[in-house]
Amino acid sequence: MASEVLKKAREFEAQYGPFIGDDKRPAFHLTPTIGWMNDPNGFSIYNGEYHLFYQYHPYETKWGPMHWGHVKTSDFLHWERLPVALAPDQEYDKNGCFSGSAVELPDGRQLLLYTGVRQVREENGKLHDRQTQCVAVGDGLNYEKYGLNPVISAEDLPEGGSPFDFRDPKLWREGDTYYMVVGNRPADGSGSVLLFESSDCLSWEYKGVLAACHNQFGRMWECPDFFELDGKHVLLTSPEEMTAIGLEFHAGHGTLCLIGKYDRERCHLDRESVQAIDYGLDFYAPQTLLTTDGRRVMIGWMQNWETSNCQPANAQWFGQMTVPRELSVRDGWLYQNPVRELEKCRSYQILYRNVLLNGMTTLQNVRGRVIDMTVTVRSASQNSMYGWFKVNVAGNGENMTTVRYKPECSTVRVDRTRCGFPHDIVNVRDFVVRPHGGEIKLRIVLDKYSMELFVNDGEQAATTVIYTDVSADAISFESMGSVIMDVEKYDLIL
């Protein structure tokens, strides 16, 4: 039976959500039905369809007591809206149903595992979160919280583990056994990812520390996800309080991918490499699922805590999800590219080959705001290297967003300083890319309110929100020195 808190949220979104027309939303990136959205949750297959839940505060475009919004899709691009799945309506989750995951049970029901947050006043008078792991079971539409929640709480933590920072369980099934990774703050004050095991998702046994931060990469590790891919084991996590190392690991809320070998005996990931997942300004808390045809697909919150105060005037929704991305690992490196379903939406191909450029140009019919465009650039001369190459998108004379490549230092810069934000915030990201002899391939997936950049066939990605007026659709190319470029542009018709 739906609680009053859940009914109220469902009524609210049913009443006001439809007033936000499709013209006020991105063409194919998911936004909340109404109000605020952060992390993706419960990204999984149920009854043959892809379900996605999200951290949701329907009443305002600000973070608040967390609910779980709910959608489903068959192609990762068209999303069917479903009613709010979870509301903070129990003593153990009265301050929020935080991030978590979902799995289909053998009996055909869908199980959600989430972090219940309850604030308690400590002896010193301070209010502190108590975070526990809780279960709800349902039919893909309505969910009943388990009567004996929480299923994992402070007593189950290893010594020194903080009961305040213990959140974001990611669940999966292997044979008859369920496993779960969850973020926790250990005694050293930084972050760790704990592994638990269960036969029924209700009673859980602590197995060990899968990976720990040791104050090396940020502090509290949020939203872990762990899976096998291309013969390696991959742990994704989103650290808080990250400090940049050179041009790596942007400060603030960062994202990490740890690749290595999983030692089942020790329940430990023996790390071989660490890389950032995304180099843009707006990417956090990604989660993955395994499709029936064997693809590991990741979706992330296309926003970050540092930038989430910058909202367009009179916003009725805030927060978007990235385009879902197919992951692969090659030579110890994580690659990501938009799901192949996006290619089915490509129309009106415009192709230019071997365009010689030195200075600035526009190309006939190369414009648009909902597009998929790949630009490949190389030096025009064997003896001298060009200084830089730029592509400017979402332009209108006053506004534009720029991607620049400098071969000498092998850096890419994404710059949205002039994208038309209501006030100035952090707008520039530089990152190092692998040198390919001055040649670079930039795939730009542009929607009305975002630009996702995939460099060199998915070696790196950089995700950036823009709120430039949607009529700004000019695209131009600039170089210092002579380059030869190929441009392949499609309109995306959804």
Ligand code: FRU
């Ligand atoms: C990450 C996060 C999670 C938490 C959720 C709360 O963005 O802080 O750790 O579960 O957001 O909305």
